Amino acid sequence: MTLxxxxxxxxxEFFRNGLAVATIAGALCGMIGVYVVLRGMSYIGHGLSxxxxxxxxxxxxxxxxxxxGAGIWGLASALMISRVTRRRSIGSDAAIGVITTASFALGxxxxxxxxxxxxxxxxxxxxxxxxxxxxxxxxxxxxxxxAAAVIFLQYRPLLFSTFDPEVAAASGVKTARMDALLMxxxxxxxxxxxNVMGVTLIAAxxxxxxVVARLLTNSFARMLPLATIIGAFCGxxxxxxxxxxxxxxxxxxxxxxxxxxxxxxxxxxxxxxxxPASPDxxxxxxxxx
Amino acid sequence: xxxxxxxxSIDRVTCAYGGDPVLVNVSLDVRQEDxxxxxxPSGSGKTTLLRALLGTVAPVAGTVRRQKGLSVAYVPxxxxxxxNFPITVSECVLVGRAGGRIVPWPSxxxxxxxxxxxxxxxxxxxxxxxxxxxxxxxxQRVFVARALVxxxxxxxxxxxxxxxxxxxxxxxxxxxxxxxxxxLSILLTTHDLNGIAAHLPTLVCLNQEVIGVGAPKDVLTxxxxxxxxxxxxxxxxxAGIPVILDPYDRSNVVPIKxxxxxxx
Numbered sequence: 120m121t122l123x124x125x126x127x128x129x130x131x132e133f134f135r136n137g138l139a140v141a142t143i144a145g146a147l148c149g150m151i152g153v154y155v156v157l158r159g160m161s162y163i164g165h166g167l168s169x170x171x172x173x174x175x176x177x178x179x180x181x182x183x184x185x186x187x188g189a190g191i192w193g194l195a196s197a198l199m200i201s202r203v204t205r206r207r208s209i210g211s212d213a214a215i216g217v218i219t220t221a222s223f224a225l226g227x228x229x230x231x232x233x234x235x236x237x238x239x240x241x242x243x244x245x246x247x248x249x250x251x252x253x254x255x256x257x258x259x260x261x262x263x264x265x266a267a268a269v270i271f272l273q274y275r276p277l278l279f280s281t282f283d284p285e286v287a288a289a290s291g292v293k294t295a296r297m298d299a300l301l302m303x304x305x306x307x308x309x310x311x312x313x314n315v316m317g318v319t320l321i322a323a324x325x326x327x328x329x330v331v332a333r334l335l336t337n338s339f340a341r342m343l344p345l346a347t348i349i350g351a352f353c354g355x356x357x358x359x360x361x362x363x364x365x366x367x368x369x370x371x372x373x374x375x376x377x378x379x380x381x382x383x384x385x386x387x388x389x390x391x392x393x394x395p396a397s398p399d400x401x402x403x404x405x406x407x408x
Numbered sequence: 409x410x411x412x413x414x415x416x417s418i419d420r421v422t423c424a425y426g427g428d429p430v431l432v433n434v435s436l437d438v439r440q441e442d443x444x445x446x447x448x449p450s451g452s453g454k455t456t457l458l459r460a461l462l463g464t465v466a467p468v469a470g471t472v473r474r475q476k477g478l479s480v481a482y483v484p485x486x487x488x489x490x491x492n493f494p495i496t497v498s499e500c501v502l503v504g505r506a507g508g509r510i511v512p513w514p515s516x517x518x519x520x521x522x523x524x525x526x527x528x529x530x531x532x533x534x535x536x537x538x539x540x541x542x543x544x545x546x547x548q549r550v551f552v553a554r555a556l557v558x559x560x561x562x563x564x565x566x567x568x569x570x571x572x573x574x575x576x577x578x579x580x581x582x583x584x585x586x587x588x589x590x591x592l593s594i595l596l597t598t599h600d601l602n603g604i605a606a607h608l609p610t611l612v613c614l615n616q617e618v619i620g621v622g623a624p625k626d627v628l629t630x631x632x633x634x635x636x637x638x639x640x641x642x643x644x645x646x647a648g649i650p651v652i653l654d655p656y657d658r659s660n661v662v663p664i665k666x667x668x669x670x671x672x
Contacts, residue, residue, distance in 0.1 A: 157493060274512035279503040282493050289462045289482040290558065292506050333494055337538035340512075342494050 120363070128362040137251040137315065137361075140259050141354035141368060144312035147263045148321070149328030149350020150270065151308050153343050154301055156329040157281050162212055163200070165322035166219030168309045170196035172318045173222030175243055176229040186258070186310050193306040196222055223318075246317035246369030255314055262311040266304045270343070273300065278339060315354070317369030324369075327376035328353060334380075334387045353379065414439045415478055415562050415593055416461055421470030423456050429468070430456045432617045438562060443588045444595045445605045448614035449637050454597035457614065458482070458564050461595065481555035483565040486547055486572075491540040497550050498522055498535040504554040525553045529583065545576040549583065556587075563587070565596035569604055577603050601628065601652045624650055 128134040155164045171193040178188020196218055203214040230240050239247065270277065279287040280297040288294045309321050316324045332346035357372030364371060414437035423431040431453040438444060438461070446454050459465035460472055462482055474480075481504070501522050502514055509515055514522070526532040529549045534542060539550060548568060555563055568584070569577045581604060588594050598604040605611055606624045613619040613627050613636040620627040620636070628650040633641045642653040 271512060272510055275503055275506040275508070278495075278499075279506045282495060282500070282503065283484065283489070285464070285488070286482050286484055286554075287503075287506065289459075289464050289480075290504070290506060337494050337540075338496050339494050339499055 125363070128359070133251065134358075134362060136253060136256050137368065138355065138358045139256050140251050140312075141315045141358035141372060142351050143256075143259045143263050143354070144315050145324065145328070145354025145357075145372065146347045146351035147259065147266055147308050148312060148316070148324040149332070149346040149348070149353075150263075150343065151266060151301075151305055152325040152327075152329035152350065153332070153339075153346045154277065154281055155305065155325050156333065158301075160305075161322065161326050162215055163197075164305060164309075164325045166200070166215040167193055167197060167306060168313070168318040168321040169223040170219040171222075171306070171309055171313065172243065173224075173226035173229075175313075175318075176226035176240070180229055180233050189313075190306060190310050192222070193309065194303070197302050197306065241367075242317070243313055244317050244319050245367040246313075246315050246320065246372070247367055251314055255311075259311045262307045266308060269300060269304055273297065277301070282339075315358075315368050316372060317367065320369040320373045323373040323376065324350070324353070327373070327380055331376070331380050331383050334383050349376075349379065412440045413475065414473075415475050416480075417473045418460060418467075419471050419473070421460055421467040421472060423453070423460055423465055423467050430616065431460065431467075433470070434460075434614070434618055435470075436612060436618065436621070438593060438595055440561070440593055441588065441591055442593045442595070442610060443584070443608055444610045444612060445608040446595065446597045446612045446614055447599070447601060447605050447636070448619075450599075452615045452636075454614060455566055458566055458595070458597060461564055475561075478562065479558060479560045480562045480564060481558045481560035483548075483551045483555050483563065483568060485567045485570055486544070486551070487567075487570060489539070489547075489551075493539075495539055496535065497526070497531065497537050497539060497542070497553075500539055500550055501526065501535075501553045501557055504557040521557060522553075525556050529553050529556075543576070544572040545579040548572070548576070548580050552583065552587075560592070562593045562595065565594065567598060568596055569598060569600055574603075581607060606649050606651070628652060 129138075152164075155161060171189045173196075174189035174192020175185055177192065178185050181188075199218050200211065200214045203209055203218065241247065276287070276292045277297055277300075279290065279292050280294040284294050287297075305325075308325075309318070312321060312324070328346045328350035329342070331349050332342045336342050336345060353372050353376040357375040358368055360366070360371040360375060361368040416438045418434060418436050421431060421434045422429050430451075434453075434457065436457075446457060448454055456465060460467055462480060463472065463474075502518065505514075505518060508518060523532060523535070526535055529552060531542075531546055531549050531553070534546060539547060542550065552563075565584075568580050572580070577600070584594055584596070596604075606628060608624065610622065611624050611627045612621050613632050615636050615638075620632040625645075625648070628643055630641055630643055633639075633643070633652065644651045644653065
């Protein structure tokens with residue numbers, strides 16, 4: 120492939136829009152992913168993106184703005200998960216499995232019966248560079264600024280409630296408010312990025328950059344920007360790969376992340392085996408200083 | 409206990425998590441410069457008592473009164489900590505100031521304060537280490553440091569020596585004694601009757617209700633211990649400190665061979 124062939128997609132506005140959205144969306148997913156991964160919420164991210172597909176189908180059908188309808192649907196699903204989980208006999212993973220897959224199935228059924236006026240369901244499922252408009256670019260920018268502002272202004276309470284929620288609550292941090300804020304940012308991020316990543320693959324876009332960053336650092340303050348940069352890199356590289364390989368953007372972005380994860384995992388394997396006292400041995404260990 | 413007005417006073421408090429009560433009719437005063445240990449079997453309500461004092465569990469009956477503007481800090485059991493969480497010593501201590509600056513990075517004053525607390529606890533050189541890279545005693549010091557940057561008047565600790573070796577236990581006990589001498593009130597829970605409880609000025613024996621309160625020599629008696637733990641224990645005195653003997657009785661144990669040789 121010559122350089123001119125490689126650069127040819129940059130001549131098209133749709134591609135430039137798609138590249139901008141994929142890069143910013145990757146950064147957004149990477150940034151939010153740090154909290155999702157460290158809170159053990161990867162499955163809820165996966166489930167929420169599937170639930171939102173039901174909202175997408177229903178709002179397209181009744182003529183409501185897709186983002187508003189899917190957003191309300193996603194938040195309602197999150198609240199239902201929280202409510203069902205309060206029954207001690209049902210774990211949160213089971214509640215997520217029931218509610219979100221039911222919502223996803225409803226979306227598929229609605230589309231099969233009534234079709235999907237206005238939006239291509241495949242683009243929502245798997246992501247598509249052609250589905251990205253200038254409005255999508257502004258939406259992703261807006262959500263990214265909002266998410267960054269939340270993280271910037273609530274950095275310590277969010278970190279405290281993620282690391283040690285019981286002590287955070289005892290220290291005056293409004294942990295329930297932090298949880299709700301994070302769910303809101305996650306739902307908005309999924310909505311803003313579903314055109315590029317696709318609802319079936321967003322969870323990987325959220326999780327992989329954070330996991331790669333975790334392999335590279337032991338510091339939260341370094342992990343947050345690192346995951347953001349890795350997410351942006353995966354979005355940028357994946358989108359270029361999407362054009363040249365003629366594959367939907369969601370899979371190429373996720374596969375870029377997967378390759379990066381495999382490489383970093385292999386390169387850091389030696390450090391991990393040399394890592395100091397594991398939690399199991401700490402009680403009796405002497406200082407490694 | 410000293411006669412000054414209590415920092416926290418709980419009066420006939422009963423706590424429950426939906427079902428049967430975990431704490432029943434418990435009354436306790438914690439005063440300035442107190443150093444109190446709470447002992448009792450698993451499920452006796454020790455952690456719930458800490459939560460009631462912290463205000464994270466609301467009693468179903470009784471009252472909890474705190475001195476106006478009282479600053480309380482809490483150190484959880486180290487077993488509850490996620491040691492794989494990506495956080496360095498200084499980051500961990502700094503989150504104790506979650507109600508401080510809005511911006512993520514610390515001010516010069518906060519950096520100096522964190523450095524001062526770490527220095528006082530003898531872990532200043534470790535501030536860029538990951539928390540998992542520390543010994544048991546150092547890890548406990550990190551979480552005490554996180555509590556101290558809140559400038560508390562009262563420090564509540566849940567099992568500070570759980571799962572640590574003898575050296576670490578001494579290290580933690582000396583550290584807490586020093587902090588208490590500097591004026592910090594401390595209330596901790598412990599399972600360690602000989603290693604920790606017997607060395608504290610005041611003990612509370614708890615089994616859902618308060619069985620006994622007082623100096624170790626007054627409450628670590630066979631009668632109070634039997635009422636608390638439901639097992640008869642022998643208590644000796646060594647250099648003025650009670651020593652509780654393990655009530656384990658070999659004669660009650662069925663040999664393994666005998667069990668295996670039982671006909672079906």
